[in-house]
Amino acid sequence: MSTVLELKGLTKRFGGLAAVNDVSFKVREGGISGLIGPNGAGKTTIFNLITGVYKVTEGSIEFMGTPVQDREPYQIAGLGITRTFQNIRLFKELSVFDNVLTACHGSAKYGLTEAILRLPRFRREEKELRKKTDSLLEIMGLQDRVDVTANNLPYGLQRRLEITRALALDPKLLLLDEPAAGMNPDETEQLMRLIGEVRKMFNLSVLVIEHHMDLIMGVCEHIHVLSFGCTLADGTPEEVANDPQVVEAYLGSDEEKKQC
Amino acid sequence: MGYIEQILVLIGINLIAVLGLSILTGFTGLFSFGHAGFMAIGAYISAIFTARLHLPFALAIVAGAAAAGLVSIFIGRLTLKLKGDYFCIATMGFGEAVRVILNNINYVGGARGWESLPQLTNIWVVLGLDIVFVIVTWNLINSRQGRNMVAVREEELAAQMAGIDVYRHKMIALVVSAAMAGIAGALMANFIQFIRPTMFNMAKSTDLTIMVIFGGLGSISGSIIGTILLVSLPELFRNFAQWRLVIYGLAVIIIMVGRPKGVMGGFELTPSGIRKSMAARRARLALEAEARAAERVAQQEGPA
């Protein structure tokens, strides 16, 4: 059982405030892990640290054994970590097809000159890119909406498109930031199944941030709980659900919230 | 040269600069207040090459493009990693700086300008280069590099997460657009046979940008239409010259607020472009019909 992602003592300070404070956990290869916690606990900050949007203050992030902190975001994506966003960031004015086609760029190697002169390598690789896009869209059930402008898609399909786009980079680790936000129970159920299928089909690992407890408990094998930037609990869904500190953090208590 | 022919040459010259600016602003989403500065560099280099060094025109054009491109790399290095505002302010400063510097170099005529440059531009050269650059622009946009640039325009953060080296693609757009502006400048200098720093001031930069906007951001055919319109209109507007710009300014505001995609709506006036726009429209209507149908079903069934 190997580790695909390991955070060691990860800390991020903004000025005097520690948004993430000495957090450590592992994501198993092929596993689905969940990151939960009240709003402001630092979950998205951790995603931003992993993907290189924020610079690490202290600690390390290792992906498949290599340290990735302080690399450029596009390099980290190239190494195999991709993500979706809490507030969907699709290429709004582009069609569904173009959103995914754009993300496939890494699968082609032709350079600027070959593109401008339309050399054979360009033609060959472009065809491959289009084939890849078609197959991805088919797998994810979007083949009937290929020409729709991303902005016009219904909300649930927009989320699915974002995941499809993330998959276009052939990632080994997929970070999903609140994928079920704004969904009703039916859609959440569909999403749960989708995540499981995607993991199997694409042979990757998943780290999910979520508030929907059904999704987290139903789909994750390992959960890490955050509160005010610190680790509260870490373990299987059963262990976490019964942890007294977690119960207190979520249900509140008479005492003041502790800073760790 | 006939009057109509002159207008056509002017359209053709401006088109090259506008296509370049379209790549930068329309497709990559970067706004440059000083693009005329790159035209100035191309113009003056060409003037030196043809009038002083007596070298062939083709070489002068290439030199103009190269010089403009090199300067743009320098500007890009300094500003492309910063927030959007800084890039705009820097390009504004750049445009003005080029003008001031040229004003003070007597070798190229200073503020008075440089007259009697050899006339080497003709309609065939311009037409040929236009065709070349329309193809180059089209090929660039419809490649993975071009799509990446559009992604940068749409959602820079998501583009990074999709593995796109944003800085590199912005730089490509900047250098290509600067080089093309340089070529336009060289052609201009050896057409009207006279150059002066004030010809390349902010008004010229905004003129070019307006041509891109009228045709619509993100459309090559739009840029062509925009250039044709805005180079030929002043001739019709002769009597109301001062009001022309007033109307342009107002039009820009109305376009940005109402229909930023301009005349072409972001699509191209080609068979595939028209097909694409119709497919998008059909898909959208289908979606709306589906949504209405789903609503009706939900109403009929009522609460479960």
Added chain:
Amino acid sequence: MNQFLQQLINGLSIGSIYALMAVGYSLVYSIMNFSNFAHGSVIMLGAYFGFFALTLVGLPFGVAFFIAACCTALVAVLLERLAYKPLRDRRAPFLYFIITAMGASIFIDNSVIATIGPTPKTFPPELLPSFLQSGAIKIGTLDVGRIDLAMFAITVVCLVALIVFIDFTKLGKAIQATAYNMKASALMGINPGFVIILVFAIGGALAGVAGVLYGMKYQVFPQMSAITLKSFIAAVFGGLGSLPGALLGSVLLALIETFVSGYISTQFRDLFAFVILIAMLVIKPSGIMGKTTEDKA
């Protein structure tokens, strides 16, 4: 030494004009995170409003000043409501705002050229208050232009009023809160739309005052809007979004310009402003007093 002090005074008077412009621009930037590239045109309008209030309508000088500031405040607010707000409501990309600002600036500048005409106008000295009419007064061994002195004084008054307003009044605190975090302050009951209007009005008023002062010191002409670049450089120099930074940047920029102009050559004055800009962007883009912030996902 005398020459040096003379230049210093000259620099400070230009610096005060830059300060009014840069502060107004920075104020809008701190709330909207957006550079109002039409700012220069508003400054230019201020000069014209002041000029016509004085010459055409025949108002007394102080009143003309006040009217000019009110008119520019109104123009700024109209600009916001008609051009920027629709874009904000649609959450349009940053690029659209710049283009619209450019369009507004072209529209305003050329409207003035088409109606009033491009020839520069001078403030007739006989219409200025009497203490401003004779050239200079002597302070020690220095000749200090009366107009320069007045400009400096007016700027100080305006900026002090602004500081008092922002730091000590409820509205001012609302502006600070919104600048810090618009969503959070909206949740606290502060109406962001109102704050935006207020900030544009204040920025516009400051621009108007700057315009009149500039017109008094030099001349009134439509191409004045090009001074917008100087106010940007000053604001970037001091730190975009920081009001004390805008002030500091303006004074420093003006002093550097004046000394370059006086000791090297006037030709290179504008070029130096650009050099300062480039140097700032390379060394410390956040400006002298700026803070480095990271983008949030």
